[in-house]
Amino acid sequence: xxxxxxxxxxxxxxxxxxxxxxxxxxxxxxxxxxxxxxxxxxxxxxxxxxxxxxxxxxxxxxxxxxxxxxxxxxxxxxxxxxxxxxxxxxxxxxxxxxxxxxxxxxxxxxxxxxxxxxxxxxxxxxxxxxx
Amino acid sequence: xxxxxxxxxxxxxxxxxxxxxxxxxxxxxxxxxxxxxxxxxxxxxxxxxxxxxxxxxxxxxxxxxxxxxxxxxxxxxxxxxxxxxxxxxxxxxxxxxxxxxxxxxxxxxxxxxxxxxxxxxxxxxxxxxxx
DNA sequence: TATGCACCCTCCAGTAACTGTAGGGTCAAG
DNA sequence: CTTGACCCTACAGTTACTGGAGGGTGCATA
Numbered sequence: 001x002x003x004x005x006x007x008x009x010x011x012x013x014x015x016x017x018x019x020x021x022x023x024x025x026x027x028x029x030x031x032x033x034x035x036x037x038x039x040x041x042x043x044x045x046x047x048x049x050x051x052x053x054x055x056x057x058x059x060x061x062x063x064x065x066x067x068x069x070x071x072x073x074x075x076x077x078x079x080x081x082x083x084x085x086x087x088x089x090x091x092x093x094x095x096x097x098x099x100x101x102x103x104x105x106x107x108x109x110x111x112x113x114x115x116x117x118x119x120x121x122x123x124x125x126x127x128x129x130x131x
Numbered sequence: 132x133x134x135x136x137x138x139x140x141x142x143x144x145x146x147x148x149x150x151x152x153x154x155x156x157x158x159x160x161x162x163x164x165x166x167x168x169x170x171x172x173x174x175x176x177x178x179x180x181x182x183x184x185x186x187x188x189x190x191x192x193x194x195x196x197x198x199x200x201x202x203x204x205x206x207x208x209x210x211x212x213x214x215x216x217x218x219x220x221x222x223x224x225x226x227x228x229x230x231x232x233x234x235x236x237x238x239x240x241x242x243x244x245x246x247x248x249x250x251x252x253x254x255x256x257x258x259x260x261x262x
Numbered sequence: 263t264a265t266g267c268a269c270c271c272t273c274c275a276g277t278a279a280c281t282g283t284a285g286g287g288t289c290a291a292g
Numbered sequence: 293c294t295t296g297a298c299c300c301t302a303c304a305g306t307t308a309c310t311g312g313a314g315g316g317t318g319c320a321t322a
Contacts, residue, residue, distance in 0.1 A: 006298065016299085018280060025279095036288045038299055050261035058241075058259075059234050062279070072256050079253035083245045086255050090238045093231055100228045103190050107221045110189075114214045122210035124217050125203050128189075130181035137269065147270085149309060156308095167317050169270055193308070 002040040011046060012053050019049065027052060027066060060089055133171040142177060143184050150180065158183060158197060191220055 009016045022028045023039075028048060031039040048069070055065045064085055071082050113123025140147045153159040154170075159179060162170040179200070186196045195216055202213050244254025 004299080015281075017282080020300095021280060034288090036299080038288075047261055051259055054259050054261070056279090058238060059231075068256070068259065071250055075249065075251035077250045079245060079248060079250045079255065082250065082253050082255050083242065083247070086238065086242050086245075090235060090242065093235050093238065097228055097231045097235065100190075100224055100231070104221060104224050104228065107189060107217065107224065111214065111217050111221065114210060114217075116214070117210060118206065119202055119208045119210045119213065120206035122213050124210065124213050125199070128182055128185050128199065130178055130185070135270080146310070148311080151271095152309060165270095165317090167270080169317075187308090 005039045136170045
């Protein structure tokens with residue numbers, strides 16, 4: 001029932017190189033090896049990788065993921081720190097949305113200025129030029 | 132009236148190293164040098180740098196900026212290409228906003244699951260774990 | 263004249279999170 | 293015994309800068 005790196009990759013939608021990268025930076029433990037030097041994994045590592053990928057999918061940085069994994073190991077601790085990480089991440093995302101929305105409005109206004117003529121008269125380029 | 136690199140930096144809110152980087156990748160022309168080997172710039176380069184920074188501020192990649200600068204040099208061309216670049220950029224930003232909004236909703240749901248107890252019971256970590 | 267200080271120079275390394283490639287080994291099936 | 297799928301290591305490249313080491317320039321002041 002030993003899993004190879006490709007099995008983990010398939011099961012989690014992760015590239016093989018990415019799994020090796022996670023191992024390199026210490027997010028995944030050094031796995032056992034077969035006689036032929038192939039990495040072998042157990043279900044626990046598969047769960048850990050799934051956790052990492054789900055967290056990454058939600059936009060957490062690898063450093064945050066590392067913290068979350070560290071917290072998850074202390075089952076008797078308060079989960080306040082977990083909540084804090086999640087809330088701050090959400091705040092950061094909302095800031096990003098606000099920034100992008102402002103950009104979107106600005107772009108909309110600039111695009112409207114296009115006179116569909118020549119570059120020389122282009123309102124878009126003019127809007128990008130120094131006032 | 133020759134401008135030094137620090138003058139350009141001050142006038143555009145750009146770090147000196149960033150200006151040298153733009154020169155290195157060919158976004159800014161190789162400037163004249165003083166006897167003491169200091170870069171000297173004219174108003175035209177200042178305008179070019181301002182254009183770059185304004186475009187970057189609107190989220191255009193350096194490759195797009197390069198295209199826009201290239202188009203701006205052909206004053207008699209149609210500005211259709213300029214409009215296309217701007218519209219596609221806007222589309223990309225709107226996709227990003229949609230993605231982040233989806234993330235935001237998902238995070239909100241996950242955060243609600245926190246029971247404020249121990250890590251072992253934490254609904255956030257559970258939501259991050261493989262189903 | 264010496265000194266201090268702000269500014270300039272080049273070159274190189276590091277950031278985040280992978281992705282791709284070169285050059286080779288392992289293993290089961292046909 | 294060969295083919296093909298899979299695995300291995302090691303290293304370079306991506307984006308757009310940012311920071312630092314180690315040293316030179318130029319102007320004003322004591």
